Amino acid sequence: MTIEQMKNTTFPKASFxxxxxxxxxxxxxxxxxxxxxxxxxxxxxxxxYTSEHLHNTLNYSEIVSHAKxxxxxxxxxxxxxxxxSEFLHKSKAQLERGNEVIVYVAPTPTWTWSDEELKELxxxxxxxxxxxxxxxxxxxxxxxxxLFSKQQQVELNGYVNGLSxxxxxxxxxxxxxxxxxxxxxxxLTYALVKLSKLADKQSDFTSKVAVQFAVDTNFFMxxxxxxxxxxxxxxxxxxxxxxxxxxxxxxxxxxxxYSKLDxxxxxxxxxxxxxxxxxxGADMITVKPHDxxxxxxxxxxxxxxxxxLVIREETMVNKMIDVAAGxxxxxxxxxxxxxxxxxxxxQVVEMTPQQQESYLMELAHDVQASRIQVLAKRKxxxxxxxxxxxxxxxxSASVSNESTDRLAIPFEQLRQHFEENPxxxxxxxxxxxxxxKPRADFVQGFLQAGGLNxxxxxxxxxxxxxWHWVKSNQVxxxxxAAKDEVTKEILPxxxxxxxxQTIIDVAGKFAEEKQWHEIGLxxxxxxxxxxxxxxxxxxxxxxxxxxxx
Numbered sequence: 001m002t003i004e005q006m007k008n009t010t011f012p013k014a015s016f017x018x019x020x021x022x023x024x025x026x027x028x029x030x031x032x033x034x035x036x037x038x039x040x041x042x043x044x045x046x047x048x049y050t051s052e053h054l055h056n057t058l059n060y061s062e063i064v065s066h067a068k069x070x071x072x073x074x075x076x077x078x079x080x081x082x083x084x085s086e087f088l089h090k091s092k093a094q095l096e097r098g099n100e101v102i103v104y105v106a107p108t109p110t111w112t113w114s115d116e117e118l119k120e121l122x123x124x125x126x127x128x129x130x131x132x133x134x135x136x137x138x139x140x141x142x143x144x145x146x147l148f149s150k151q152q153q154v155e156l157n158g159y160v161n162g163l164s165x166x167x168x169x170x171x172x173x174x175x176x177x178x179x180x181x182x183x184x185x186x187x188l189t190y191a192l193v194k195l196s197k198l199a200d201k202q203s204d205f206t207s208k209v210a211v212q213f214a215v216d217t218n219f220f221m222x223x224x225x226x227x228x229x230x231x232x233x234x235x236x237x238x239x240x241x242x243x244x245x246x247x248x249x250x251x252x253x254x255x256x257x258y259s260k261l262d263x264x265x266x267x268x269x270x271x272x273x274x275x276x277x278x279x280x281g282a283d284m285i286t287v288k289p290h291d292x293x294x295x296x297x298x299x300x301x302x303x304x305x306x307x308x309l310v311i312r313e314e315t316m317v318n319k320m321i322d323v324a325a326g327x328x329x330x331x332x333x334x335x336x337x338x339x340x341x342x343x344x345x346x347q348v349v350e351m352t353p354q355q356q357e358s359y360l361m362e363l364a365h366d367v368q369a370s371r372i373q374v375l376a377k378r379k380x381x382x383x384x385x386x387x388x389x390x391x392x393x394x395x396s397a398s399v400s401n402e403s404t405d406r407l408a409i410p411f412e413q414l415r416q417h418f419e420e421n422p423x424x425x426x427x428x429x430x431x432x433x434x435x436x437k438p439r440a441d442f443v444q445g446f447l448q449a450g451g452l453n454x455x456x457x458x459x460x461x462x463x464x465x466x467w468h469w470v471k472s473n474q475v476x477x478x479x480x481a482a483k484d485e486v487t488k489e490i491l492p493x494x495x496x497x498x499x500x501q502t503i504i505d506v507a508g509k510f511a512e513e514k515q516w517h518e519i520g521l522x523x524x525x526x527x528x529x530x531x532x533x534x535x536x537x538x539x540x541x542x543x544x545x546x547x548x549x
Contacts, residue, residue: 019048039221040367041183043336049328057335060231061325064334067230068281069246072318074129075308076101076250076284080296084111084141088120095128097302098309101284102130106139106162113140122147130158131171131250131284137163159210159248169208170198171250177360178214179256179404181368184225186360187213188341191229192236193348193356199240206237210248215273215280217257222273223324224333226251226280231338232345251282258293259408261393261415262384266290267303274307278317279324294396368405375407376532378449385411386531388445391453394419410532414451423542425454426475427507428466430482430490433459440481443507443525447479450535454479463493470502477538479525481507488512495520503541 014022024032035047046053077099081087091102102124113121121144124130134142142163145153150167159171174182177190191211198205211229215222226249237244253273258266267290277285287304289296296304317323324330348356374380381387385408395416427443429436436459447454455473460466470478480491491506498504498520506516509526522541525534 016048016050016052023047039183039218040370041185041221041337041340043333043340049332051328053328053332057332058338059331060227060334060338061322061331063234064227064230064281065322065325067234067244067246068283068321070283071321072312073278073282073308074100074284075305075312076103076129076131076286077301077305078103078105078286078288080289080292080301082107084113084117084121087111088117088124091124094301094305098305100129102128102158103286104130104132104141106133106135106141108135110136110139110141113143118144118147125156125158126152128157129284130156132158132160132163133171133173134160134162159250161212166202169210171210171212172198173212175212175214175252177364178216178254179406180361180364181256181366181371181405182360182364183367184221184228184337185340185344186364186367188225188229188232188337189344189348190357190360192232192341192345193360195236196349197353199242203242206242206245206247210250210283212250212252213282214254214256215251215277215282216254217269217272219272219276220330220333222276223280224330224337226277226282227322227324227330227334228337228341230281231334232341235338235342248283249281250284250286251277251280252286253277253288255288255292255404255406257382257407258288258290259382259385259406260293260395260398260412261408262390263291263294265384266292267307268383270304271307275311275315278308278311278315281322293398368407371407372410372532373530376410376530377528378446378531379528382407382411386449389448391448411449411451414532414535416451417539418451421539421542423452423476423538424474425452425477425479426457426470426473427454427479427481428457428470429459430461430466430480431459431486435483436481436486439483439507442527443479443481446525446529446531450531450538452477452535463490463497466494467497475502476542477503477505479505479507484508484510491516491521492519501545503538503545 020032023035027034037045039045075098077094079087079090079094081090087104125144132141145168148156153167159169161171161173172191172194174187174190178187182190195209198209202208213226229249233247234244253270257269270287270290274285274287285308287307289300289304291297291300312318348359351359375382375386378386384390395412425447427440429440440456444454444456457466457469480487480494482490487506487508495504495516496519503522504520505523505525506521507525509524513524523537
C-alpha cells in the first residue's frame with residue numbers, strides 16, 4: 001500500500017452491537033454478560049463505554065475543572081524519624097531534594113520537643129507548606145503554634161488534623177474508614193459527614209479546610225473518587241448556603257494493599273496509586289515507601305519521593321487540570337459515585353453523631369471481609385501474596401503497632417505459622433508430565449500462597465514407587481496431582497499404602513471423595529477454594545495428629 005493510499009484509507013465506524021458480537025465470538029459464544037465486572041461499590045463495570053453512556057448521565061467535567069486552582073500538585077512526603085531533632089534534620093534535607101511539604105504524623109509514643117527545636121520548627125512552618133497530624137492533645141509539637149500570634153496562625157500555609165483551633169486550618173481525613181475496608185462511596189460519604197460536623201460549628205469553614213484520601217490500586221475507581229469529591233463538595237457547599245471554593249485535597253498511597261511478603265511489589269502499587277491520584281486532581285500527594293511496614297531506609301524513601309518527580313517530569317500531566325475529563329469510562333464512574341455517595345450521605349446525616357460513624361464503619365468492615373474472601377478464593381490478585389508468592393520470603397516484624405486492616409495480614413500470619421512450625425509438603429504427580437503439570441503447578445502455587453513450599457516429585461506411574469519416595473523424603477503432607485481418570489485409578493491404591501502420620505490431599509473435586517475419606521484421604525484442593533480456610537484446616541489436622549502420637 002502506498003503512502004497516498006494509506007492517507008485516503010477510511011475505516012467504517014463500528015456500532016456497539018458490532019463490538020458486542022465481536023466480543024462474543026472471541027469468547028467462543030460465552031455470554032457477553034460475563035465481561036461485566038461488579039465492584040464493591042455496587043457498580044457494574046461495562047466492557048465498553050461509549051458516548052451513549054455519557055448521554056444517559058450527568059457530565060461533571062466542567063465542575064471538576066473549576067474546582068481546582070492549579071494543574072500542578074505538591075510533593076508531600078512524610079519523614080520517618082525517631083526524635084524531634086532527627087525529624088527536623090531529615091525534613092530540611094528532603095526539602096532540598098524535591099519534597100515540597102513538611103509532613104508530620106504523630107509517632108507512638110510522641111517525642112519530647114525542646115524550646116530550641118520548636119523554634120526551629122516554627123521557622124520552617126512560617127516558610128513552607130505543612131501538614132501535621134496529631135493523635136493526642138498531649139503531643140508536644142502542638143506547642144509550636146504558641147510561637148505564632150493568632151493573625152500569624154491564620155496566615156500559615158498548612159493544615160492540622162487532630163487539633164481544634166479557630167485560627168488554624170483543618171485537615172479532614174478519611175483514612176480510618178478506608179483502612180477498615182470502605183469503598184469509594186463509603187469514603188466520600190464519610191468525608192461529607194465530617195465536613196457537616198465542621199460546618200455546624202464554623203460558618204467560614206470552606207476557606208479553612210482540606211480533605212485527605214487514601215488512594216489504593218483500583219486505578220480508574222480512585223481517579224473517579226477524587227473527581228467525584230469535587231462535585232460533591234460543590235453540592236455540599238450549596239446545601240450549606242456558602243460559596244464553593246477550590247478545596248485542597250491530600251492523597252496518600254494506601255497501605256491496605258501493601259504486603260510484607262515480596263515487599264518490592266509495593267513499589268508497583270505505590271506507583272499505580274500515585275498516578276491515579278495525579279490524574280484524579282490531588283493537590284498534595286504522599287507516596288509511602290515500599291518497605292514502610294518493616295522500616296523504611298534512605299533508599300526506599302528516595303525512591304518513593306522520586307515516583308512523583310518522575311510522573312511530573314516525564315508525563316506532563318501537571319500542565320492540564322482534570323486530565324481524565326472526557327473519558328467515557330471515568331465520567332460514568334464519577335457520576336455513579338456522586339449519585340451513590342450523596343444518597344448515602346442524605347441517609348446517614350439524619351442519624352445521631354454516634355450512629356453515623358458506627359454505621360459507616362460497619363459497612364466498611366463488611367466489605368473488608370468480602371475483599372479478603374475474594375483474595376482467599378484467588379478471584380482477585382495480590383501479587384506476591386495470594387498469587388505468585390515467593391516461598392523464600394520471611395515475614396518481618398512491623399515497625400509499630402498496626403491500625404490498618406491490611407488485606408495481606410491473613411496470608412502473612414499463615415507464612416509466620418509455617419516458619420515457626422515447619423511442615424514438609426510435597427506434590428506427588430502421576431501420569432504423563434505434560435498432562436499433569438498444569439494441575440501440579442496450580443497446587444504448588446496454592447500452597448506457596450498459603451505459606452508452604454512443596455517439593456515437586458517425579459512423575460510416577462505406580463503407587464508403591466510414589467509412596468516409597470514420600471517416606472524416603474520424610475514428607476508430612478502430600479497432595480496427589482493427576483488427571484481425573486488417573487486419580488480415580490491410582491489414589492485408592494496409594495491410600496492403602498499410607499500410614500496415619502502422613503496427611504494426604506488430592507487435587508480436584510470428585511464424586512468418590514467420601515469413599516476415599518474412609519480409606520485415609522484428608523481433603524481436596526481445587527480452584528475457587530478458600531485458601532485461608534483450607535490452610536487453617538490443615539493446621540488443625542496437623543495439631544491433632546501430633547497430639548495423637
